[in-house]
Amino acid sequence: MGKIFNTPLYPYQRSEDQDPGPATRHKVIIIGAGPVGLAAAIDLAQQDIPVLVLDDNDRVSFGSRAICFAKRPLEILDRLGCGEPMVARGVAWDTGRVFFDKDEAYSFNLLPETDHKNPAFINLQQYTFEEKLVERVRALQEQGKPIELRGKNKVTALADNGGHVRLEVDTPEGSYLLETDWLIACDGATSPTRRMLGHDFEGRVFEDNFLIVDVIMQADFPAERWFWFDPPFNRGQSALLHKQPDNVWRIDFQIGQDIDREAELEPENIHRRLRAMLGKDAEFELEWASIYTFQCRRMERFRYGRTLFAGDAAHQVSPFGARGANSGLQDTDNLVWKLKLVIEGKAGEDLLDTYSDERIYGADENILNSTRSTDFITPKTEISRIFRDAVLTLAKEHEFARPLVNSGRLSVPCTYDDSKLNGPDMEQLPRATRPGAPLKDADTGTGWLLDQTGNDFQLLGINADVPETLEVGGITIKGFQLSPTESLKTCYLGDARAAVYLIRPDQHVVARWLAYSKSATIAALRQATGKA
């Protein structure tokens, strides 16, 4: 059997849309079947919004790409019906070790939170991740959900006509035209959509090159994240080792600014580097090797008329901190419920501008964090290297210096503080679950909280009565009540005896009170749907 990344998973098939005649109009078209486009499509389809995905390829991602998936995306994937198979397949890890020169400087543990269903991180090859998403698409199709995935369909021209977007699509059998009410561009960092519509993509480009290799080897390194600053086997540079499923190991070598790309990619050179690191007798097989430089940048807005940008098309970060695909999934999580309300005529189009606002807030946080990590890992001036090395030297003996070590601040979801969709807060309740924050998972005594939420507006009463349903302008709020378990108390009550939380379909908190009030709930829902 061939490798999954060589297998056409959605081979080209002629569609009726290619027959002569006027262009077929779709509700939503997504360009790009990467992690972000597929997640958006699954989310829409499982809520019965018809969606068509176009991709210029017909298989999963090629080469060394994402491997670390954080807790929040795993929670989102649970809502999309495919989190559990990913966690079952992935390598869970929580320990990181940092080495400086020849020795270990310190180690950290991302203590697994016992009250959460999902681990802090799993490592999984992006190609497996995408394969699982495609499997989910197939399962939805079998249930008759309105989702279609067209391989070898390359979008070559675009125009937003105000009322709809018109696309020209190239296929092995020639080109055809399509129209769509809404377009989601998930076509990656080099986004042709962005270019065709003439939008900018501003930010910082880092000059250091990184040689990223995936090797298959039988090794007894533990499932930990190992990061080296200035190790003997890569002097003056950094390196990273991470375990993936199926005995695949990810190794990153920082290799500096002025390099001879071709020479670096010669197999003998890669083998020489690997032997220096892993030992003379290490036996391994190369899966991929490539050289990357990294960027941190974003579009000025993520919505332009009828086109919404998500994932790498909208923003790009360096991989330290695993924020690329992770934040892309948070984009679609934020976007899909809003788009659904707009399509169903239950909210105005302006609601989509809050997608742009909220996710730009998230992107800026990610860009800030990953820029700082990259600056720490690749100091730009002599003095920044002096301070960097001082931090690393001190870290071995002095606990205070360890938080300063920045080999990547690992992805955590952002709280949409100041979002105009947020309703009132009750400050005596725990800060972690304030309006704008994603729900924190909790053991409710009857399962995980996150498994009981999502897709709808919900009203959670803890020690408080809430109605079973409440209709507001065509939107149904679903109420549910829980008795306070220890973990609900910690995250949702604090010192209060009771609380009521209004929750968005993407599991973020809208507003919270100490007791239910119908008028306050209605006002908060209007706020959360852009009607205030």
Add this chain to the structure above:
Amino acid sequence: MLITKPNFDHTDDFYAALIKAHDGLSKAQSDALNARLLLILSNHIGDQSVLDTALKAASSEKELS
């Protein structure tokens, strides 16, 4: 609040100890020592507003008034 009035217990002793710590060090070693010392002291202070004022004071002598 950043203290800008004299605050040393033993001014001359401190100064001598600071210079002595650098005895026999190369420029690179001295730079490294200074960086470590600065990080240790900054952590001791901790308060971001004090550190900000100190950074400002060190960056532009005019604002020391």
